[in-house]
Amino acid sequence: MRRAIDPERLSFEATFAFIALVCIFFLLFPSVIILILSFTGEETLHFPPRSYSTRWYAALWEANEIRDAAWVSIRVAALTTVGSVGLGVAAALAIYRSKAAWARVLDMLFMSPLILPALAFGFAILMMFSLLGFRPSIWTLAIGHIAVCVPFVLRTTLASLSQLDPALLESSRSLGAGELHTFRRVTLPLIRRGVIAGGFIAFMASFDNVPVSLFLQDARTQVLPIHLWDIIHNQLDSRAASASGVLILVTLAAMVIMERVSGVTRFMK
Amino acid sequence: MDRPVQQGNPRLTTGATGPRLGGGEWRLALPLALFFLAFFLAPLVLLVSISFYDDPRMTTVGTGQYEAFFGDLLNLEVLWETLLLGAKATLLCLVAGYPVAWLCARSSGRVQGILLFVIILPILTSVVVRTFAWVVILGREGLINQAIVGLGLSAEPIRLLFSELGVVIVLAQVQMPLMVLPLLTTLQRIDPNLADASAALGAGAWRTFFKVTLPLSLPGILAGSILVYAACVTAFVTHTLIGGVRLLYMPLFIFQQAMDLQNWPFAAAISVMFMISVLLVIALLVALSRSSRSQIYG
Numbered sequence: 001m002r003r004a005i006d007p008e009r010l011s012f013e014a015t016f017a018f019i020a021l022v023c024i025f026f027l028l029f030p031s032v033i034i035l036i037l038s039f040t041g042e043e044t045l046h047f048p049p050r051s052y053s054t055r056w057y058a059a060l061w062e063a064n065e066i067r068d069a070a071w072v073s074i075r076v077a078a079l080t081t082v083g084s085v086g087l088g089v090a091a092a093l094a095i096y097r098s099k100a101a102w103a104r105v106l107d108m109l110f111m112s113p114l115i116l117p118a119l120a121f122g123f124a125i126l127m128m129f130s131l132l133g134f135r136p137s138i139w140t141l142a143i144g145h146i147a148v149c150v151p152f153v154l155r156t157t158l159a160s161l162s163q164l165d166p167a168l169l170e171s172s173r174s175l176g177a178g179e180l181h182t183f184r185r186v187t188l189p190l191i192r193r194g195v196i197a198g199g200f201i202a203f204m205a206s207f208d209n210v211p212v213s214l215f216l217q218d219a220r221t222q223v224l225p226i227h228l229w230d231i232i233h234n235q236l237d238s239r240a241a242s243a244s245g246v247l248i249l250v251t252l253a254a255m256v257i258m259e260r261v262s263g264v265t266r267f268m269k
Numbered sequence: 270m271d272r273p274v275q276q277g278n279p280r281l282t283t284g285a286t287g288p289r290l291g292g293g294e295w296r297l298a299l300p301l302a303l304f305f306l307a308f309f310l311a312p313l314v315l316l317v318s319i320s321f322y323d324d325p326r327m328t329t330v331g332t333g334q335y336e337a338f339f340g341d342l343l344n345l346e347v348l349w350e351t352l353l354l355g356a357k358a359t360l361l362c363l364v365a366g367y368p369v370a371w372l373c374a375r376s377s378g379r380v381q382g383i384l385l386f387v388i389i390l391p392i393l394t395s396v397v398v399r400t401f402a403w404v405v406i407l408g409r410e411g412l413i414n415q416a417i418v419g420l421g422l423s424a425e426p427i428r429l430l431f432s433e434l435g436v437v438i439v440l441a442q443v444q445m446p447l448m449v450l451p452l453l454t455t456l457q458r459i460d461p462n463l464a465d466a467s468a469a470l471g472a473g474a475w476r477t478f479f480k481v482t483l484p485l486s487l488p489g490i491l492a493g494s495i496l497v498y499a500a501c502v503t504a505f506v507t508h509t510l511i512g513g514v515r516l517l518y519m520p521l522f523i524f525q526q527a528m529d530l531q532n533w534p535f536a537a538a539i540s541v542m543f544m545i546s547v548l549l550v551i552a553l554l555v556a557l558s559r560s561s562r563s564q565i566y567g
Contacts, residue, residue: 012474020372023365024384026442027391030402033412037405047405047412087301094298106298109305115495117503117547119520120540123527124312127319127537147309150301204393210506214524225397229506232401244398251394255386265385268392268450 031248038245045238056242063239069227070243072138073207076223079142080149080206085199087146088153093187095154096161111155113148118211121147126215136218144216145206152205153198156267160194196262204251320537327534334538344539351519352546354433355502358440362448362497363490365441370452370489392446400510403439404430407511431513439511440501447500448493455489456482484561491558495551502547519543 033047041051060066091110095103113121125144134140164187172182188195213223222230224243231240258264323333338344373384391399406412407429414426429435459482467477505520512518523543527536 006474008473008475012478016368016371018368019365020368023369023445024372024387027387027445030399030406030442031391031394033402033405034398045405046410087304090297091301094294094296098294100294102295103298106302110301113309115499115547115551117499117520117540117544119503119505119523120316120544121309121312123523123536123540124316125308126527127533128308128312128315131315143308147305201393208393208395208397210396211503211520214505215527225395225506228395228397228401229510232397232404232510236404240401244395244401247395247398252390255390255393259386265382265389268389 034241034244035248038241040238040241043238045236045241056238057245059239060242060246063243066224066227066239066243069222069224072141072217072221073224076138076141076145077203077206079138080145081199081203083142083146084150084153084202085195088150088198088202089157089195092154092157092161093183096158107154111151114151118148118209119214122212122215125212129216136216136221138221141213141216141221141223142206144212145209148209148212149202149205152201153195156194156198156201157191159267160191164190193262194267197258197264197267200254200258200262200264201268204254316537317541319534320541322534325532325534334534335542337535338538338542347517347522348519348539348542348546350517351502351543352550354436354440354518355498355547355550357437358444358501359448359494359498361437361441362445363494366445366448366493367452369445370449370456373449373453374456388446388449391443396443396504396506397510399443400439400507403435403442404510407435407439430511431515433512433516436508436512436516440504440507443504443507444497444500447496451492451496452486452489455486455492459485487558487561491554494554498550498554499547502543
């Protein structure tokens with residue numbers, strides 16, 4: 001009797017599903033465009049390409065500047081990951097275990113780089129380093145990146161910790177295990193996935209960071225995203241497309257692997 | 270003193286660990302706290318201090334930079350345009366992203382896993398790469414203009430690249446995952462019985478959405494909007510690649526003053542104004558959602 005199709009419900013669901021599908025299409029669209037474009041056989045970037053080749057990937061091999069920039073970015077991202085995980089996991093343990101007010105305050109402080117304009121912070125830390133006489137290096141870059149990447153590690157680690165059964169830690173302690181032993185043998189294995197996911201996100205965030213690197217890099221330590229930005233902004237070299245193609249494929253592969261290892265998508269919600 | 274109590278009454282043991290935990294936990298947070306003190310708070314304090322120098326060589330102290338900032342309407346316009354750009358992009362992102370979260374929350378198992386993967390992949394892909402695609406798509410001879418001219422919708426290509434509309438669209442697209450993920454989390458927590466109850470009481474699907482689901486998802490809307498807004502106003506790459514040099518927003522403005530003109534005090538002053546304004550907008554968002562929440566439950 002009331003089985004008839006409800007036109008209002010239909011209009012609601014159709015509208016929402018339509019917008020959602022269009023948006024999901026557009027989430028993938030840019031990466032697909034760049035991948036197609038990176039196989040162009042032409043001199044200039046024009047979509048769709050009239051002919052296809054792998055010549056721009058081959059050209060990448062001789063692009064020393066792109067390779068140098070990529071190497072700087074990888075080293076900075078690795079340092080940032082180590083620093084963020086070390087500092088972030090320790091802080092997450094403290095914040096998780098303490099119910100005191102300072103823990104809430106620190107939590108807010110450590111998360112604040114996510115909402116504060118990163119570019120203003122980048123400029124601020126540049127001034128500090130330069131007044132202290134620190135020369136720009138991958139170390140200063142990494143320090144700036146850690147400040148803006150640590151929130152990711154903190155968030156995923158806290159998410160893992162919140163699912164931890166405190167009784168396990170209690171029993172480890174009451175069985176006589178010390179703090180460090182409990183951490184290594186009980187806590188760490190249980191929160192491993194959160195820590196790995198956080199480290200992965202921190203690595204990618206550092207690798208992709210522009211607002212902080214913009215101020216902390218110099219001619220010798222130009223990072224890859226800014227080098228690519230420079231190419232796209234100024235001459236629109238076709239190698240930008242093939243370099244982007246490599247980045248897309250590497251990101252995709254890394255994410256598939258990390259999804260297996262740590263279920264990274266669960267931690268990003 | 271740090272030795273765990275090894276024998277004796279288990280209740281005594283837990284009793285003894287309680288206060289010890291409360292007292293010693295801060296030590297684990299100390300390294301990051303010191304790091305933040307030295308490399309996050311100290312630079313920000315320095316930024317504020319430097320903004321109170323009157324001259325680029327930093328010799329005389331005063332409020333000259335702020336007077337200069339407020340004295341020229343052009344500066345205020347750049348700030349206003351940046352804040353407005355963030356608001357437009359966030360709004361578009363919300364309207365477009367909500368259905369994505371809705372669809373994802375409704376789907377189950379494998380489909381949801383795939384959808385999540387598709388939503389998260391762009392966050393991890395370089396922003397430069399994703400924006401680069403839009404340069405190609407929106408350009409004068411880009412895909413969209415080929416379609417528009419080809420379909421006869423317009424005789425001339427439309428100016429999308431280097432226009433504010435283009436920047437808003439690309440920002441909304443590039444930052445969309447940041448909106449969808451918190452929204453999805455809240456939508457999944459809403460009790461489906463509430464929507465059923467609303468339907469049983471005779472409300473249609475649209476009415477149920479606007480009166481039940483939407484208000485209940487306000488925390489997710491708020492969290493997503495804050496993240497997207499903060500990301501949009503400081504999105505240097507998108508501003509410059511899509512907006513070009515003629516559309517000036519705060520990030521490029523700060524960069525030009527700091528690096529090209531080497532005018533640190535003025536760059537510091539506009540950075541401070543920029544940070545304060547962004548934090549005020551976020552505070553406003555929080556306050557708005559608080560008051561509307563009290564209306565729902567009050």
